[in-house]
Structure formats: C-alpha cells, structure tokens
Amino acid sequence: NAGVTQTPKFQVLKTGQSMTLQCAQDMNHEYMSWYRQDPGMGLRLIHYSVGAGITDQGEVPNGYNVSRSTTEDFPLRLLSAAPSQTSVYFCASSRDRATGELFFGEGSRLTVL
Amino acid sequence: SQQGEEDPQALSIQEGENATMNCSYKTSINNLQWYRQNSGRGLVHLILIRSNEREKHSGRLRVTLDTSKKSSSLLITASRAADTASYFCATARSQGGKLIFGQGTELSVKP
Numbered sequence: 001n002a003g004v005t006q007t008p009k010f011q012v013l014k015t016g017q018s019m020t021l022q023c024a025q026d027m028n029h030e031y032m033s034w035y036r037q038d039p040g041m042g043l044r045l046i047h048y049s050v051g052a053g054i055t056d057q058g059e060v061p062n063g064y065n066v067s068r069s070t071t072e073d074f075p076l077r078l079l080s081a082a083p084s085q086t087s088v089y090f091c092a093s094s095r096d097r098a099t100g101e102l103f104f105g106e107g108s109r110l111t112v113l
Numbered sequence: 114s115q116q117g118e119e120d121p122q123a124l125s126i127q128e129g130e131n132a133t134m135n136c137s138y139k140t141s142i143n144n145l146q147w148y149r150q151n152s153g154r155g156l157v158h159l160i161l162i163r164s165n166e167r168e169k170h171s172g173r174l175r176v177t178l179d180t181s182k183k184s185s186s187l188l189i190t191a192s193r194a195a196d197t198a199s200y201f202c203a204t205a206r207s208q209g210g211k212l213i214f215g216q217g218t219e220l221s222v223k224p
Contacts, residue, residue: 004155035214042201043156043214058211090155099143099205102212104155 006105023091136202
C-alpha cells in the first residue's frame with residue numbers, strides 16, 4: 001500500500017499563476033482533507049471531504065478550491081497564487097470520519113514569488 | 114482559530130531521560146490525538162484518547178487526559194535520539210468535529 005501520495009513535492013509559482021496539488025489514497029478512506037503548515041501556526045485545515053461528491057470548508061479556505069469526483073482523489077487548486085500561500089501543504093485521509101486517526105502524505109512545499 | 118496549545122514550544126533533553134509535553138484546549142472534545150512529525154516529513158499518528166478515558170499507554174508513550182482542566186499530557190519514557198521530532202496534539206470537537214491541531218512541541222534528544 002502506498003497510503004497517501006502527494007504530488008508535486010516541490011513547486012515554485014509566480015504571483016497570479018494557478019496550479020493543482022494532487023492527492024491520492026489507496027486505503028478506500030471516505031474522509032480526506034487538506035492542511036497547510038506554517039512556522040509557528042501549526043496545521044490549519046483548508047478544505048475537507050466526507051465522501052465522493054461532498055466537500056466543505058475548513059478554517060482557511062479562501063484562495064483554494066477542491067473537488068472529490070472519486071473516493072481516491074482529492075486535488076487542491078490554487079486559483080491565483082499569492083505570496084501568502086507560500087507554505088507546506090499536507091493531504092490526509094481517515095477511515096473513521098473527520099475525528100478518527102489521520103494518515104498524512106509527505107507534503108508539498110509551495111513557494112509563491 | 115487554534116484549539117490546542119502545546120507547552121513547551123521546545124524541549125531539549127539527554128537520551129534516557131523522560132520527556133513530557135502538555136496540550137491545553139478550549140472547547141469540549143470527542144477525542145484528543147497526538148502526532149509526531151520528523152523534519153521534512155508528514156505527520157504520523159501516535160495515540161488517540163477518547164473523552165471518557167483518563168490514561169492510555171502505547172509502548173514508551175503515556176497519554177493522560179483531564180477533561181475538567183481541558184488538558185492532556187504526552188510522556189515519552191527513556192527517550193532515544195530517534196525520538197527527536199515535533200509533536201502535535203489535535204482535538205476533535207464534540208460539535209461539528211474536525212481535527213484541529215496545536216502549534217507543536219519541538220523535542221530534541223541528545224545522544
């Protein structure tokens with residue numbers, strides 16, 4: 001089992017560019033989520049999904065879009081990148097809804113110039 | 114807004130010593146979890162303690178939960194250099210529960 005796979009691992013964008021961070025899990029988990037990690041801020045929830053076709057906002061959703069067309073995939077789209085979106089992004093999934101044990105990917109480090 | 118706050122922010126100890134990290138939170142919870150993050154890696158789940166539990170053990174880890182004080186502690190006994198990492202508590206709120214993470218404790222274990 002690969003677990004949770006995130007791509008790319010590193011990305012540099014210019015302000016205003018758009019891009020998609022990919023996340024896939026092979027554990028048949030219904031719940032998937034995206035967090036961003038910034039120094040001194042811990043992890044903050046961006047968006048989450050409790051199943052295919054269902055998504056909802058977390059603590060810091062502005063500037064990001066998500067969709068969940070399949071159980072396996074949960075991509076995160078940056079619509080118009082800003083320097084404030086420079087961060088490390090983590091995708092996580094859980095078998096037991098939103099409050100269960102989370103399985104994390106290795107992260108995607110994004111720099112916006 | 115952050116639900117959990119860890120204390121201390123950083124901790125440096127010698128191999129063989131015990132390490133204690135604390136987490137405080139603000140609202141009622143369904144459960145509290147602890148995670149470890151090695152430098153440059155994703156988070157790894159360590160232990161989950163439910164709101165009706167007071168103590169839980171897993172190997173060298175001991176977690177306590179005091180819901181009256183809204184606090185939890187993680188004790189790592191007989192620490193090893195390989196325990197060097199950041200440790201995060203995460204709380205699942207009773208209402209509309211999603212996992213909310215604290216800012217973490219950075220543990221350094223010197224050989």
